[in-house]
Amino acid sequence: MTVKKILHLYSNFKWTGPADHALNLASWLETFGEMNIYFACARRRGLQSPLYRKAVDRNLAYMDGMCLNKHLSWETIPDIFSLKKIVARNRIDLIHSHLDNDALTAVLSGFGHRLIRTCYDGEPAPLNARQRFTFGRTARILTASLAVQAHLTKILTDKPIEQVDIPVDGDRFCPRPKNEKLLTEFGVGDSDPVAGIVARIQKHRKFDFLLNAVEQVVREIPHFKFLIVGRGTHIDTLARRPVKQRGLEKNVIFTGYRIDDYSEVINLFDFKVFLIPGSDGSCRAVREALACGKPVIASRTGILPELIADGKTGILVEDRMADLVRGMLTMAGEPEFRQQCSHAARQYALEVLNPERYVQKMVACYESLWDQK
Numbered sequence: 397m398t399v400k401k402i403l404h405l406y407s408n409f410k411w412t413g414p415a416d417h418a419l420n421l422a423s424w425l426e427t428f429g430e431m432n433i434y435f436a437c438a439r440r441r442g443l444q445s446p447l448y449r450k451a452v453d454r455n456l457a458y459m460d461g462m463c464l465n466k467h468l469s470w471e472t473i474p475d476i477f478s479l480k481k482i483v484a485r486n487r488i489d490l491i492h493s494h495l496d497n498d499a500l501t502a503v504l505s506g507f508g509h510r511l512i513r514t515c516y517d518g519e520p521a522p523l524n525a526r527q528r529f530t531f532g533r534t535a536r537i538l539t540a541s542l543a544v545q546a547h548l549t550k551i552l553t554d555k556p557i558e559q560v561d562i563p564v565d566g567d568r569f570c571p572r573p574k575n576e577k578l579l580t581e582f583g584v585g586d587s588d589p590v591a592g593i594v595a596r597i598q599k600h601r602k603f604d605f606l607l608n609a610v611e612q613v614v615r616e617i618p619h620f621k622f623l624i625v626g627r628g629t630h631i632d633t634l635a636r637r638p639v640k641q642r643g644l645e646k647n648v649i650f651t652g653y654r655i656d657d658y659s660e661v662i663n664l665f666d667f668k669v670f671l672i673p674g675s676d677g678s679c680r681a682v683r684e685a686l687a688c689g690k691p692v693i694a695s696r697t698g699i700l701p702e703l704i705a706d707g708k709t710g711i712l713v714e715d716r717m718a719d720l721v722r723g724m725l726t727m728a729g730e731p732e733f734r735q736q737c738s739h740a741a742r743q744y745a746l747e748v749l750n751p752e753r754y755v756q757k758m759v760a761c762y763e764s765l766w767d768q769k
Contacts, residue, residue: 400489400766401432403482405498407464409438409445413675414516417562418494419447423454424755431762433457434486438464459486464498468526472501479505490762499530508533512761515539516562518677518698520547531555536761540678541699558761562678563754566746569687571738572663582623582649584664589728590621591693592665594681597628597635601672607638607648609720614647617728622669625661627653659688666734667691667710667727669720673698687745691737693723709741 404422406415419435426433436459437447451458461478463471479501482488493499493513502511513534518541523531531537531548537557539545545559574586584590595601610622624635631650639648654661662668668685670692682692682703692710694700706712711726713719727734 399430399432400762401434401487402490402492402762403434403436403459403486403488404492405464405494405502406435406437406447407495407498407501408466409440409447411446411450414494414514414562414678414680415447415450416680417514417516417676417678419450419454419456420563420565420751421492421754421758422451422456424751425758426456428755428759430759434459434488436460436462436464436482438466462501464501466495466497468497468500472497472504475501476505479507483507490765493534496526496530499534500526503530503533509535510765512536512538512765514560515544515548516676516678517541517544518673518679518700520544523551535765538761542702543699560754560757561748561750562680562683563749563751564680564683564687564745565751566687566749569659569662569684569745571689571742572660574664575657575660578657578660578664582621582651582664583646584621584649585619588619588621589617590623590664590666591669591724591728592623592625592662593669593671594625594662594685595670595672596626596674597624597631598674599630599634601634601674603634604638605717605720606669606671607635607642607644609717609724610648611642611644612717612721613724613728614644616725620647620728622648623651623661623664624648625651625654625658659684662688662690665690667693667724667737669693669724670700671695671697671720673700679703683745683749686741687749689738689742691727691734691741693720693727705740705744707737709737709744 406418422433422435435451435456439445459482462475465471490510491502491507499513511534538560540562542559545557548557613620668690670682673679692704694704696712704710711723713723
């Protein structure tokens, strides 16, 4: 059997959005044994980009020579010629695109007939001119969300559009006992009920709404702790000052941005709260929490209702303070219910958010294109 060659394109240099999903897929496919995987992403002029460094760390064959700007610009023009040379020189069989502008570059280069595009959006939205042009000339479209799949199917009636469950590494993200060293670092007691959020601190994330809810929970459960895992330009304005103003310094703990011990920090949670998806519409942080056996209290926004089974792997709440407070009090105050949700969350991750299942589905998608050639 001839070994096939797949080029993954990612038109950004930042370690944000679905970057981890793209790298994970490329890495998992590399171990499949019947493909050669190549990866290309944006590079910052004169600097090594975070995404480039991670691709190299994972021993992926990196294809240089393209700008792969996130936004539409004049740099797309030289990228078209560069991509044609890369495909010809390396005899690339298929291209897998992960963002809008890399998909456009592949289509303008004449490779739409061998292009797979994964769309990580969490909820349907009107297509702009670039998306309509690109999607209409893409061979296969994959979506993270069932709602987005249905939306695109109505617009692109002649296109095969399939939903895929974006997986999570169940070995890295798995239930573990709470790390005593971290408990001491954050001033959390062994018997304290602990919740948390993993998110970039941004204005649209409703931190004021969240902190109001935490304040009400603390009135009922004074030893309740809430961890905020992440960073952001507006962290002082949106979180630190409001916490101080509410007198919640002992209850709300800022862990900062965690890397090496990230999964250990997640395992300090008894449950997770997540209200507004960020740049990754597929909500990676929620998937990681579920894999760690952490029930999730989530809003009915974006893909979250598809990820969280209400009353089984977490609680879905309306955009009302009373609903959020009630959900948090239920999770914090009912250990048996929380444990049932924890078990169900882990099982969901193992069965549905399974990397092997995902790779098999992806390989089947690739093979359907090879069979047409």
